[in-house]
Amino acid sequence: ESGFLRKVRGGASIQPSGLFESDFRYRQKQAGEEKQRLAAAAVAMVEPGQTVIIDDGSTAGGIARHLADLRPLTVISNNLAVIQDLAGVGGITLIALGGQYSKKFHGFFGLLAEDTLRSLRADVAFLSSSAIHGVSAFHQDQEVVHTKRLMMAAAARKYLLVDHGKFGRTALHFLTDLKAFDAVFTGRELETQMREVLDAAGVSLTLVEKD
Template sequence: MKAEARRQAIMEFLMEAGSASVDEIAELFAVSKMTVHRDLDQLETESLLRKVRGGATVQSSSQFESDFVYRARLATDEKRAIAQAAAEHVEPGQSIILDDGSTIAEMARFLLERRPLTLITNNANVMSTMMGIQGLKLISLGGDYNKRFHGFFGLLTEQALDSIRADQAFISTSSVSDGTAFHQDQEIVKTKRAIIAAADTRHLLVDHTKFDKTALHALTGLGEFARVITGAAISDRARSGIEEAGAVLEIARGQAETPL
């Protein structure tokens, strides 16, 4: 396992466990304690965890503010490539919905080239990035702010979505397996389902690390999406699940350039 992939896996483990010792991490990933210390030093430098005596934690760290912050710092080159590829499916004059995902947040800046647009979102990062831009009508979905996901969710969000109809929606999720998208949070699932129902065409944006994994709640079958966009090769099993669902698999090639 390459260092970047291992560090991502270490963070995912710590997100579930809260904390772990160097010995536990070394045994879990079959690497030396010295390698674990190097990985933890790098992750601490990026403010993703806090080293403690004999291990590391993501608890009680003022730097570790939310899952969104963590997700936004992972696989950034791939996320940008996915975001740029997704933006190419948007036509000027359309109305589109962007959900709470960190990959979706990357997509927002590429939409400047697609104006005029109506942009509907519950993503707080997208709201702050796109506010006041000429040629862009920004509709902010109300609801309860969730610090962990840096977005707005709940009954008010769902009611707002029930009253609109958009041309396209771009949606993310935490895992995909056997033709089904999954997410670990029930409230977020409800909002994402409302987004799916509010758009004529839906696209799923997921980086390659999320395939062949499940989470607590089934979000929807991949047949609800016109295409699944990822940034690297995926397993034959994952590919088959997409094809059998009737969705198009699109792999974004190359490193995206962030527009000014």
């Protein structure tokens, strides 16, 4: 399908690499059950009346469908899927970050989004990352990294949602150390050795069981 293939020598690949991230629609379907688990668990960090930031990631974006029971809320996002899910929902004040639309990331980026984020403050931010190497988060796109960092700076509390398959991967641009997050949510499937590395580094890890 359109947007799912990445050209490589001798063919094409739908797999991400350190330089290229997969299309948003493809990523939504990968580790779908685990991503839903993470979103359902992480939403417990939200209380009615708060302001919530949700980034462009397909994992963090799953938070949106769980917010109705926590209204009233203010939600800030550059994620078009989140914006579409919450537009017109009673009790949700939606602040859609402007900017240039990226089909690949299904979100908005650039100066308009960045300037808006600098002028806002939130109680909590939910972010995703495409790669976890060691005890740090990475992403392939520098503009996405810049936007995520501004979201983190705007929020009092920050949570990272990453499926266990992202651990041990690498990407071009450093986002932040995992200790910058109040908690990192991932699936119980994460390898024991990796858990021990994260624990030793002081990373607050929340392992989410299968239903």
